[in-house]
Amino acid sequence: MSTKTTVAAPTPFSNVFVIAIPFVEDGKTYYKTTFVPEKLRVLQPDTVINYQLISPTPTGVKIDSVTVKPEHSSQLSDPAIGDSGKLAVIIDANTVAEKFNITLHFSDTDGVKFDVDPEVSNEPPA
Template sequence: MSKVKASTPFLNVMVKVKAGDTPGTYDVQTAPKVPAVTQKDTIINYQIYDDDNQNIVFTGMTIQTLGNDQLSPASVSLSGKQLTFSDANTSDVTISFTLNFKDADGLEFKHDPQVKNDPQD
């Protein structure tokens, strides 16, 4: 039986969301904290794996880096637990963006991660 090698690189980022010290606030942690993308056309998937039983979901993503020509628009899964986009990774650049969340009570909040592009070609 032959093995099929995936032609599209995939990077999964785990997201942990915990209630903050102040009511109505949340602490968001990602692993890896700043993903390093080394291959072109990489698919990046942010996945909420622990939300402290708060029923936290993604509502979207906003790109902060001006002149973005690297990240595609994001897609949120039906469950809201995954947010996926592609990274062209054609420029050596660190890209800032905002992950948008909502809790079970409808409270919206944000987290500002980064992705480090380091094309190897």
């Protein structure tokens, strides 16, 4: 007698690399932030989105919190931030075509705070 094994498709991951480089203007520190990819298109259901700070971002920069607009969407899970502050994770149901602004709130060891709003587009399969 044989048994059938059903293998589920692997969980889709979208890794977004974040680089934050400080610069000084008029004696005040600001950050130029780059996302790779710049805009995220989510094409599969239940996609895990990872925002990861990478080099050459200074080691003292971290993600403090994440907010989402629109605020009451059923598409995105509550964000989770790793203990190091270098990774933020959101699960996207991607069952409805919708655009989101994910606001990443950052800080550095000198107390400089800054926010960046990368865009996420849900494009569910037909």
